[in-house]
Amino acid sequence: ETGVTQSPTHLIKTRGQQVTLRCSSQSGHNTVSWYQQALGQGPQFIFQYYREEENGRGNFPPRFSGLQFPNYSSELNVNALELDDSALYLCASSPGLAGGPDNEQFFGPGTRLTVL
Amino acid sequence: SQKIEQNSEALNIQEGKTATLTCNYTNYSPAYLQWYRQDPGRGPVFLLLIRENEKEKRKERLKVTFDTTLKQSLFHITASQPADSATYLCALAPYSGGGADGLTFGKGTHLIIQP
Numbered sequence: 001e002t003g004v005t006q007s008p009t010h011l012i013k014t015r016g017q018q019v020t021l022r023c024s025s026q027s028g029h030n031t032v033s034w035y036q037q038a039l040g041q042g043p044q045f046i047f048q049y050y051r052e053e054e055n056g057r058g059n060f061p062p063r064f065s066g067l068q069f070p071n072y073s074s075e076l077n078v079n080a081l082e083l084d085d086s087a088l089y090l091c092a093s094s095p096g097l098a099g100g101p102d103n104e105q106f107f108g109p110g111t112r113l114t115v116l
Numbered sequence: 117s118q119k120i121e122q123n124s125e126a127l128n129i130q131e132g133k134t135a136t137l138t139c140n141y142t143n144y145s146p147a148y149l150q151w152y153r154q155d156p157g158r159g160p161v162f163l164l165l166i167r168e169n170e171k172e173k174r175k176e177r178l179k180v181t182f183d184t185t186l187k188q189s190l191f192h193i194t195a196s197q198p199a200d201s202a203t204y205l206c207a208l209a210p211y212s213g214g215g216a217d218g219l220t221f222g223k224g225t226h227l228i229i230q231p
Binding site for chain 1 (some may be wrong): 122149150152157158159160161162165205207209217218219220221222223224
C-alpha cells in the first residue's frame with residue numbers, strides 16, 4: 001500500500017508568481033485536505049476535496065485554489081504569491097470526510113515553499 | 117474565537133519516566149480530539165483519536181484522556197524513550213456531517229527525552 005506522496009519537495013518562487021503543488025492520495029482514500037504550516041506553528045486547514053468537489057474551506061483567500069482528479073490525486077494552486085505564503089504545505093488523505101467518523105488523516109511529507 | 121493551547125515551551129523528560137502533554141481549548145465543542153506526532157521536516161503521523169463521549173483511550177505506551185468539562189486533553193507516554201522525542205500536535209474536529217471544517221491544530225509541544 002503506497003502512502004501519501006507530494007511533489008516537489010522544495011520550491012523557491014518570487015513574490016507575485018504562481019505555484020502548483022501536487023499530491024497523490026493513499027490508495028482507497030477519496031478525501032484529500034490541504035494544510036499550510038508556518039515555522040513553529042501547527043498546520044492550518046486550507047480546504048478539502050471529496051469526490052472531486054471542494055467540500056470545506058478554511059480562512060484562506062480565493063487565490064488559494066485546488067483540484068481533485070478522478071484518481072483522487074490533487075493539486076493546490078496559489079496565485080499572486082506573497083512573502084507570508086512561505087511555509088510547509090501538507091496534503092492529507094482519509095477514507096472518509098474530515099468531519100466524519102473515520103477522520104484519521106494520513107499526511108504526506110509536505111512541500112517546502114519559499115517566497116522571495 | 118476558537119483557541120487551542122499546548123505547552124509552548126519544550127518539555128524535557130528523563131528516559132523511562134512518563135511524559136504528560138496538555139491540550140486546552142476554548143470556544144470549541146469538538147466531536148473528536150486527535151493527537152499526532154511530527155518529526156522535523158516531515159508530515160504529522162496519526163497516533164490516537166478520542167471521541168467526546170470517551171474519557172480515556174490507550175494504545176501500547178500511549179494514553180489520552182478527554183475532559184469536555186475542563187476542555188482539556190492529556191496525552192501520556194509511559195516508559196519514555198529517546199525515540200519518542202518529537203513535536204506532538206493536538207487537533208480538534210467537529211462532526212460536520214456532510215460538510216467539512218478540517219482539523220484545527222494546536223502549535224504543538226516539542227518533547228525531548230533525555231537518556
